[in-house]
Amino acid sequence: MTFSKTSQPSQSAPFACPVCEAQASFTSIQEYMTGKALFSLYECSACKVQFWMPFRNPGADWYEQRGDNTIQEAVAPKVRRGYHKQILSLSDTDLQGKKVLDVGCGTGEFLAALQARGCKVWGVDFDHIAIGVAKNQFRLECVFALTLGDFFKNVSLPQFDIITCFEVIEHVDNPLRLLAYIRKTLQPHGRVFLSTPSRVRIAARSNVWDYPPNHLTRWSEEAFSNVAQKAGFQVHNVNYVDQFRILLESMQGSFQTGLVKKVAMSSGSSRSRAIKTGLIRFLGVLKAYALFALPAFALWLYGKAAGKKNGSIFAELRLKG
Ligand SMILES: [Zn+2]
Secondary structure (H helix, E strand, C coil), rough: CECCCCCCCCCCCCCCCCCCCCCCCCEEEEEEEEEEEEEEEECCCCCCCHHHHHHHHCCCCHHHHCHHHHHHHHHHHHHHHHHHHHCCCHHHHHHHCCCCEEECCCHHHHHHHHHHHCCEEEEEECCHHHHHHHHHHHCCCCCCCCCCCHHHEEECCCCCEEEEEECCCCCCHHHHHHHHHHHEEEEEEEEEEEEEEEECCCCHHHHCCCCCCCEEECCCCCHHHHHHHHHCEEEEEEEEEEEHHHHHHHHHCHHHHHHHHHHCCCCCHHHHHHHHHHHHHHHHHHHHHHHHHHHHHHHHHHHHHCCCCCCCCEEEEEECC
């Protein structure tokens, strides 16, 4: 990864904001180059969302090739994430018998945990390898390997009591449409829980996953609230989760990603590559803790004291009354 030092952005600003659709003004924030692809980050004066141009999701193949979802459950079960814990710590009254949809459910361990709490669960993810794990390993039935468009338009769905959508909105190339789909399938008194990395967190530039084409947008609480309101929601509650974990990841920088990429490109069956990648990631996590836990902890303490909005924004949305 290199950062261009030119004063002129490589990609020109759009005519209208790709997030809120306003013909606003756009401030150039940052340049990014990966391989031969050049990206420019802009901030919209109307919705305050920052977005990368070109504004395009790389599609399911790109994500499946990275294999993040498949190795995740072996190495770091996703239910340990802060946003999952927030939901799993809801009372039995809030969960039992409730119909829950997880958008971007990956391999489904979170849905399996919800099912064990008495929820009726649905899930969608466009990574069909991850959905295979959800079906075979976690025995989930209502999980679909589809794009969000195909899922919401073509699958017969109930009205949900709870819809969760964690670390998804920053990947999609039409956040308003995502929120419209969610709104359409929500009970009138339903609850929506979304999370996305806070762009004002400490050392945000060192998180290798926060660049295009992986992430297309960057969010602050204000930006998030603007777009939620435009989609017919009101922000009911905001919290910050995974503050330490994300700081730790910025401390370790690109070390483990480089290695994982090499293995991902190497020959061998996809199964053996997944195991090797998982192992390297696991060692990477060990090394990260050994080397970086202390500085990350110091930053975390500082962040707490200084009121920094670290980690991921975790917001509960409800329909506008
Ligand atoms: Zn905008």
